[in-house]
Amino acid sequence: MPRSLPTIELSGAVCCAPVAAGVVSDGDALEVALRLKALADPVRIKLLSLVLAAGSGGARNVDLARELQLTDATVSHHLGQLSRAGLLSATRQGASIYYAADRLALGALAGVLDPNCC
Amino acid sequence: MPRSLPTIELSGAVCCAPVAAGVVSDGDALEVALRLKALADPVRIKLLSLVLAAGSGGARNVDLARELQLTDATVSHHLGQLSRAGLLSATRQGASIYYAADRLALGALAGVLDPNCC
């Protein structure tokens, strides 16, 4: 990979028009790709479904790590990826941090992909 | 990555229930992740939008390569990724191969992601 991917802010709302609506700009392509990359891992898909199943209260690193049979360090890494992509929100409560899914961001990302809806 | 990702068939229809509908199985997580991985690249996002813009007739490797300023070998690699994920269909016509987007597959993948719709 000669040209490394730049780092851009992803915490904001998913912005761009559907991919099917016209040729996307380089910037939009990069943004969508980075958000998708945050999701493109089997562990993170399971992680997301677990967090979604936990409801608005959210889920903790330890419990997710036990469920997935992974180290807390690895789960922390994955949670960081999803958070930085704006797909998860983190809320500290005592010594624990509760992660909840951002359903709006997820829906917006799906909308960018869907050629029929929207 | 200690455990390398297995290779599975992706040419069929996107099958599984939305990620928000419940905790996904390991198999479903893998399938969704592999399809998303096929899309999680800025070049492939642009590629997909170009192919979509070309309509049902499809687009050719050479023209896409010129548009993207990439080698035909690189574009062939990306087209292969998208095809193997079931997102593109290829039709030979003389010496050329026309690639068209599979809007149904794309919409189904979006549906798996969307927590609100479906």
Added chain:
DNA sequence: CTGTTCCCTTGACGGATGTCGAGGTATCGG
């Protein structure tokens, strides 16, 4: 203050990935 629990960061390792150049195969027009 001490110990426990929870989480994050760092460093390291092996496997995966995007890009290209070179070379091979197929189709078609002379």
Added chain:
DNA sequence: CCGATACCTCGACATCCGTCAAGGGAACAG
């Protein structure tokens, strides 16, 4: 048959990524 065009495959290179072990900081109970 020859050349041109379009596509693919292969090998190589640099970079990225998922995983873990080790260690440190923060909150809380005693």
